[in-house]
Amino acid sequence: MKELTKIVSAGRHPEDHFGVVNPPVFRASTVTFPTLDAWDEARANRFDGITYGRFGTPTTRAFEEAVAILEGADKAVSVPSGMGACTSAIMSVVSAGDHMLVQDSAYQPVRNLSNMILSRYGVEITYFDSALGADVAGLIQPNTKLIYLESPGSQTFEMPDIPAITAVARERGIMTAMDNTWATSFFCKPLELGVDLSINAATKYLVGHSDAMLGVISMRQELYENVKITANFLGGGPGSEEAWLGLRGIRTLGVRLPQHQINATRIAEWLQTRPEVNQVLYPALPDHPGHDIWKRDFKGASGLMSVMLNPFERDAVAAMVDGLEHFLLGASFGGYESLILPIDPTNYRTATTWTAPGPCLRLHVGLEDTDDLIEDLERGFARLTAAG
Numbered sequence: 001m002k003e004l005t006k007i008v009s010a011g012r013h014p015e016d017h018f019g020v021v022n023p024p025v026f027r028a029s030t031v032t033f034p035t036l037d038a039w040d041e042a043r044a045n046r047f048d049g050i051t052y053g054r055f056g057t058p059t060t061r062a063f064e065e066a067v068a069i070l071e072g073a074d075k076a077v078s079v080p081s082g083m084g085a086c087t088s089a090i091m092s093v094v095s096a097g098d099h100m101l102v103q104d105s106a107y108q109p110v111r112n113l114s115n116m117i118l119s120r121y122g123v124e125i126t127y128f129d130s131a132l133g134a135d136v137a138g139l140i141q142p143n144t145k146l147i148y149l150e151s152p153g154s155q156t157f158e159m160p161d162i163p164a165i166t167a168v169a170r171e172r173g174i175m176t177a178m179d180n181t182w183a184t185s186f187f188c189k190p191l192e193l194g195v196d197l198s199i200n201a202a203t204k205y206l207v208g209h210s211d212a213m214l215g216v217i218s219m220r221q222e223l224y225e226n227v228k229i230t231a232n233f234l235g236g237g238p239g240s241e242e243a244w245l246g247l248r249g250i251r252t253l254g255v256r257l258p259q260h261q262i263n264a265t266r267i268a269e270w271l272q273t274r275p276e277v278n279q280v281l282y283p284a285l286p287d288h289p290g291h292d293i294w295k296r297d298f299k300g301a302s303g304l305m306s307v308m309l310n311p312f313e314r315d316a317v318a319a320m321v322d323g324l325e326h327f328l329l330g331a332s333f334g335g336y337e338s339l340i341l342p343i344d345p346t347n348y349r350t351a352t353t354w355t356a357p358g359p360c361l362r363l364h365v366g367l368e369d370t371d372d373l374i375e376d377l378e379r380g381f382a383r384l385t386a387a388g
């Protein structure tokens with residue numbers, strides 16, 4: 001089956017719901033059983049069956065089935081947020097006394113989890129430069145259990161050589177996890193690149209409308225029970241309404257993401273012509289340092305990029321950002337709308353030194369007409385230079 005057809009049909013079972021195309025929102029905490037035998041049988045099959053709201057409802061199972069099919073995985077586990085997916089994936093692998101390698105440009109709260117919580121539980125963490133590729137082997141210790149990856153890197157869009165890193169990890173019996181939120185499984189399939197645990201903040205492109213919190217981890221069958229138990233005991237188990245919104249979002253992913261790419265590419269190329277801009281960080285641009293890796297491993301690019309500006313004062317950036325009409329100031333990308341966010345990776349990266357000539361802005365290019373978006377940015381740049 002072709003990918004676009006899978007996006008429409010994965011996890012869909014109208015025959016189970018009177019022919020209704022979409023599964024209902026099963027609002028459920030309590031699940032009841034007619035007999036003790038039925039209860040015992042359900043408990044024995046609790047990883048796949050329906051026994052208790054937190055462990056899964058028919059709606060969350062439908063979402064997981066769809067995601068697993070699209071990721072090329074055997075199983076998926078849904079959780080109440082993208083961060084929940086990062087945490088559950090990591091904690092399903094590492095224990096006290098273990099060592100974990102974390103990409104320096106991983107989503108910053110994963111660093112906070114590592115530095116503030118995992119370290120308290122005796123997990124040793126080393127951050128690494130994603131440019132190392134297979135040379136990450138030099139940082140592996142006898143107790144290294146997990147290499148945590150994200151592609152492209154959060155905010156700064158480095159493209160780690162995922163197959164090179166996963167090959168090293170497999171040779172040494174080390175697990176890998178990769179945050180695939182930027183591309184989603186429509187544009188990148190981490191398991192095909194050798195990754196063990198593929199993480200997606202479904203809050204972003206899968207939900208796609210900025211109106212639900214949801215996360216999901218995809219994996220081979222043999223890793224499933226451990227991830228499921230970890231997620232569950234950490235309190236995971238999203239509400240059915242959220243899973244339903246994730247499922248609804250997935251159905252249009254195949255038309256939304258390519259349009260994000262078309263719009264983002266036009267904006268990125270236009271930004272490159274602007275005198276206020278020093279560099280545009282978007283892997284689909286041919287001069288991006290990770291472009292060849294992106295072309296090799298990804299089928300497309302989503303709407304998120306960063307822009308390094310020439311030197312301007314904060315007040316000038318505020319004048320630009322505050323007056324924008326279509327680029328709203330906000331953090332959680334992946335919805336239909338355009339967003340802008342000042343970022344500053346200088347103060348938390350430790351394995352690499354982030355240098356930029358001026359302020360940096362992260363842009364999420366939404367589904368508006370790009371003529372309007374360019375006019376909005378043009379007026380913004382006029383305010384920036386007038387104030388700067």
Ligand SMILES: Cc1ncc(COP(=O)(O)O)c(C=O)c1O
Nearest residue numbers: 081082083107179181201203214
């Ligand atoms: C790359 C990435 N991973 C994970 C997350 C966390 O997702 P959530 O906000 O759903 O917890 C985010 C959120 O911004 C993200 O950008």
